[in-house]
Structures are given as C-alpha cells and as structure tokens.
Amino acid sequence: MRSRYAGQGSSLEYYLWLFTRLSGVFMLFMAAFGIVYANLAGGRTLLDIAAQYRWSFFPIYWHVQNTAVPDVVPNWSNSFWQIFCLLLVFIAAVHGFNGLRGVVEDYVHRPLLLLAAKGLVFVTFLFVLGSAAVIIFELFQ
C-alpha cells in the first residue's frame, strides 16, 4: 500500500496528515487507559466485557449504568471523565471527518459538488461535536 504523501499542498494539509497519525496512536492509548482504569476501579466484577469496552471508548458514567455498578458516582462520574470524554470525542471526530473529507475528495470531481459535499461533511462534524457536548455535560436539563 502506498501511503498518502506528507506535505503536499498547504502546511495545514501537512499538520492534518500528522494529526491523523498522532491522534490514531493517542486514541489507542486513551482506550487502553480506559480499560485499565475500569478494571482497577472494580470493573472486573462490576462490568461485563461489553461495558468495559463502552467505557474505554466513551468514558461517561451513564455508559456503565445498566451493569452491576451499585453507585456510579464515586468512581465513574466526575468532571475529569467529562473532560476526558469530550477530548476523546473531539480528537476522534477531527480524525474521522478529516478522513471522510479525503474519501469525498477522491471520488467527487465536480468543483461545485465537491464544495457542497465538503460543506455537508463540515456541518455533520459540527453537529456531532455539539451533540456530544450536550450529552456529556447534560446541557438543557
């Protein structure tokens, strides 16, 4: 597989190229951190495997509520995890939607259609980020 070349076009493209690689590794570390934390906090006896995975990729307390955790507040619910969660979603969304932009640019050739498609990608990106912020910080409640 020939990798995408770095540094073609503007420096923003270069930084996004770099970001995609670094964030990929970083997200794996965040997920590993989540699994280790879940087990250290008693996850082995309180959470089934599915819940531990759900915690790794979206560490917010209501992601573990429907398991055997008696009281989610002490370990699973505090601002640290809200910020961690928002950071994870933000990194994942930039990584993912930038990748989607790459796919769109590979297959859409007509300039106006390309502009519209990229606009749609960007609006979806903002909507997902906004939705995540609302459900993480429980706004409007």
Next chain:
Amino acid sequence: MFQGRHVGYLEGLRYQGREGMLAWALHRITGLGILFFVGTHVIAAFFMHSIGGDISTAITTTYESTPMQIFVYFCVLYHALNGLRVIVEDFWPPLLRFNRELLWFQWFVFLPVFGLPALLMALSIVSGGK
C-alpha cells in the same frame, strides 16, 4: 494531501492490486464504518437525551444487536492494526521494504484476535441471545 488525486470509481476500486489494495480498501471501508457507527450513536444519544422518541430507540436497538457489534469490532480492530502499520511505515520508511511481510503479519495478528470473540458472539446468537 488529497487534492489532485482524481481517481474514477472503478480505478479507485482497482487501485494497485494484491495485498496492499485489500488493506487500502478495508482501511477505507472500516473507517467509514466506524464513522457511521459513532456518528449515529452520538446523534441517537443526543435525540434520546433531548426529545426521546421512537427514532432514537430504533437506532439504539440496531447498533446494540450482536451482528452490528461484530461488525463494529471488525472495523475498530482492523482500522487500528492497519493504521498502526501505516504509521510505522510512514515514520520509518526503510520498513517499506518489508511491506508485504508486515501485511501478512498483520493478518496473522488480526485473524485470531478478531475471530475468537466474533465466534463467541456469533455462538451467542445461535444459543438464543439477542
């Protein structure tokens, strides 16, 4: 990075052939799969949180079903392993000499790590799970 690489649909599907093409296509498909899953998941949670209703329940039931979970597991694991290989090759280009060996090694890791849990999850459907 992406501009100026105008490929047609068929050419895009064909790409360069052999092991690398399969990895390239699967990386793209699994990436889109993850994006689709995470996107609908977050948006469904948002709707559930703000308005409730049948649509969010329907989406939630779909992605909580076992076949969908096997698919998502495939996507995340393949995308992570293949992405790691690409990162390693990008930052240490001499390793590109062993591209094919790395690709085969990647399948060697992927198949058992994906296969065993996927088999157990599939068996849980047979024995009357979700």
